Amino acid sequence: MARAKGVRILVTLECTECRSNGERLGGGVSRYATKKNRRNTPNRLELNKFCPYCKKHVLHREIK
Structure with missing residues (x-):
């Protein structure tokens, strides 16, 4: 039997400052x-x- 899709889903949070500063030497x-509860x-x-x-x-924001 197929399981019902749950209310809680797995999400990824990404740093907003690192994403805007992509040329940083530290990299990453x-x-x-x-x-999160949908x-x-x-x-x-x-x-x-x-x-x-x-x-x-x-601040870390949810990404797709």
Whole structure:
């Protein structure tokens, strides 16, 4: 039997500062994987997380 599609889905959060500064020498973009409830947060998720490339807490946004 097929399983029903759950309410919680896996999303990827990406650093907004690293993405805009692609030519940085450190290289790389910070990404986090997390789950969100589709019913409670239908729009894109935004969280302040630590970026090891920027070495500070910055805004991470959900990407597709």
